[in-house]
Amino acid sequence: MFLIAGVQPKTRRMDEKPQRCPSCGLTQAFTTRLDHYLSLFFIPLIRVKKGEPFLFCEGCRQPVDGSRPPVQEVPLSGSSSVCAACKRVFDGSFKYCPHCGQRA
Numbered sequence: 001m002f003l004i005a006g007v008q009p010k011t012r013r014m015d016e017k018p019q020r021c022p023s024c025g026l027t028q029a030f031t032t033r034l035d036h037y038l039s040l041f042f043i044p045l046i047r048v049k050k051g052e053p054f055l056f057c058e059g060c061r062q063p064v065d066g067s068r069p070p071v072q073e074v075p076l077s078g079s080s081s082v083c084a085a086c087k088r089v090f091d092g093s094f095k096y097c098p099h100c101g102q103r104a
Contacts, residue, residue, distance in 0.1 A: 007048055008039050014053055024100035025085030026059035059100060 014031040021029040034051040037044035055064035079092035085102040096103055 004042065005038070005040050007036050008044060010035050010037050010044055019055065021057035021059060021064055023062060023064060023086065024057060024060040025102065026057070026100055028059040029055050029057040029064050032056040
């Protein structure tokens with residue numbers, strides 16, 4: 001007989017009310033917590049470690065840190081635009097912002 005056991009992380013959404021993400025400007029940031037579970041045959045059974053809640057944006061797929069300013073990227077061509085929603089620089093030939101999806 002063999003036994004497959006281990007500890008694996010599990011992301012858990014703490015609330016269903018979205019908040020505005022300061023990085024991308026979309027209202028897709030949720031309070032999330034990363035817990036670690038003891039698993040048996042890849043089935044999480046017992047919570048071993050309870051994580052700290054943090055804000056995670058599903059739009060830009062990044063944890064939100066209020067102290068961090070938005071990242072400025074260098075445009076590919078000579079003409080550039082700045083998105084009104086996320087304040088990031090992108091190529092002026094785009095009709096939509098490649099970072100947050102808002103219309104340019």
